[in-house]
Amino acid sequence: QQPVQSPQAVILREGEDAVINCSSSKALYSVHWYRQKHGEAPVFLMILLKGGEQKGHEKISASFNEKKQQSSLYLTASQLSYSGTYFCGTVTTSGTYKYIFGTGTRLKVLA
Amino acid sequence: NAGVTQTPKFRILKIGQSMTLQCTQDMNHNYMYWYRQDPGMGLKLIYYSVGAGITDKGEVPNGYNVSRSTTEDFPLRLELAAPSQTSVYFCASSYRIMPFINSGGGSDIQYFGAGTRLSVL
Numbered sequence: 487q488q489p490v491q492s493p494q495a496v497i498l499r500e501g502e503d504a505v506i507n508c509s510s511s512k513a514l515y516s517v518h519w520y521r522q523k524h525g526e527a528p529v530f531l532m533i534l535l536k537g538g539e540q541k542g543h544e545k546i547s548a549s550f551n552e553k554k555q556q557s558s559l560y561l562t563a564s565q566l567s568y569s570g571t572y573f574c575g576t577v578t579t580s581g582t583y584k585y586i587f588g589t590g591t592r593l594k595v596l597a
Numbered sequence: 598n599a600g601v602t603q604t605p606k607f608r609i610l611k612i613g614q615s616m617t618l619q620c621t622q623d624m625n626h627n628y629m630y631w632y633r634q635d636p637g638m639g640l641k642l643i644y645y646s647v648g649a650g651i652t653d654k655g656e657v658p659n660g661y662n663v664s665r666s667t668t669e670d671f672p673l674r675l676e677l678a679a680p681s682q683t684s685v686y687f688c689a690s691s692y693r694i695m696p697f698i699n700s701g702g703g704s705d706i707q708y709f710g711a712g713t714r715l716s717v718l
Contacts, residue, residue, distance in 0.1 A: 488639075518706060527687055527709035528640070573639065577705050583693065585630075585705060590639045 487511045489576050489588040497594045498564050506559040506591045508574030517550050517557040518575035520587075521568075528573060531559075564595045599623050603688050603710035610678040610717045618673040618713050620688030628691045629671040630707065631655075631663065633684040640687065646671055647693075678717045686713045 489510040496504055508517065516535045520528040534550035534557060545562040561568055574588040604619045622629065627648050632640040642655030646665040660682060662674040671690075675682060689707040 516705060520707075527712050528707075530706050530708070533706060575705075575707060585691070585707070587640045 488586055489574055491572075491574060491588040491591045493591060494589070495592040495594075497596065499596050500566060501563050502595075504561045504564060504593060506561075506572050506593070508557045508559075508576070508588045510555040510576050510578070512555065512576075512578040514550075514552065514555050514557075515577045517548075517577075519548055519557075519559050520573045520575060521570045522573065523570040531572075561593070564593075566595050566597060569593060569595045601688055601690055601708050601710035603686075603713050605713060606711065607714045608716070610675075610715065612678060612680065612717060614678050615674070615676050616678070618675070618686055618688075618715075620671045620673065620710060621669050622671075622688075622690040622708070623669065624690060624692070624708065625668060626690035626692045626708070627668070628693050629665065630689045630691075631661070631671070631673045632687045632689065633657065633682075634687060634712075635684050643673065643686075675715075680717050682715065683717045684715060686715060 489508050492507045498504055518533050519531040521531055522528040532548055534548055548559045550557045557574055572591045572593060576586050578584045601622045610616055630645045631643040633643055634640050641657045643657055643661050644652055644655055644663040646652045649665050649668050652663050652665055665671050688710040691705050691707045693705060
């Protein structure tokens with residue numbers, strides 16, 4: 487079952503904040519976040535390995551709640567360069583190894 | 598480092614034609630994947646491979662075939678192309694440390710090729 491991301495799309499003004507959520511129906515071992523700009527391939531942003539872990543990358547950070555099987559990506563003081571589609575990638579712990587991408591969230595930052 | 602290289606970048610096929618999309622990685626990754634992405638949509642897994650000689654179906658394998666004779670190469674073959682196969686195709690690779698539960702922080706990250714834009718007319 488594909489992890490569900492919310493919101494599906496969001497439009498921001500430069501300098502505004504956004505939160506993107508990734509929710510899985512399966513127990514997760516780790517969560518990865520990727521950003522895909524229009525016409526390009528997805529690019530890895532960050533990995534979260536442990537329950538409750540938070541990581542940061544410039545003004546982009548993320549958290550992982552292992553018990554809730556959820557991860558959130560926080561974009562602070564958004565810039566035009568943040569525009570794109572964000573995907574979570576999940577590694578499940580139930581049964582055999584599986585890597586599954588989430589449904590995606592389209593983010594557009596306006597000047 | 599070249600990373601993951603896909604060829605060709607663009608291709609137009611006629612209905613019923615066949616072609617092979619090439620994918621090569623130079624990172625010594627054991628896992629390789631083929632995804633397709635329709636306009637405005639997410640990534641759908643076509644096939645994947647956990648090592649040379651081992652492949653398995655993903656979510657949408659019909660109409661495609663793969664092989665993995667070496668660690669580096671993972672070609673995707675389209676037989677009898679159909680308009681429904683018009684899409685952008687991405688190859689990706691990752692490194693997985695086994696056993697599963699003991700893998701480290703650097704594993705599983707997927708590195709993507711630039712993609713192949715395929716139109717079937």
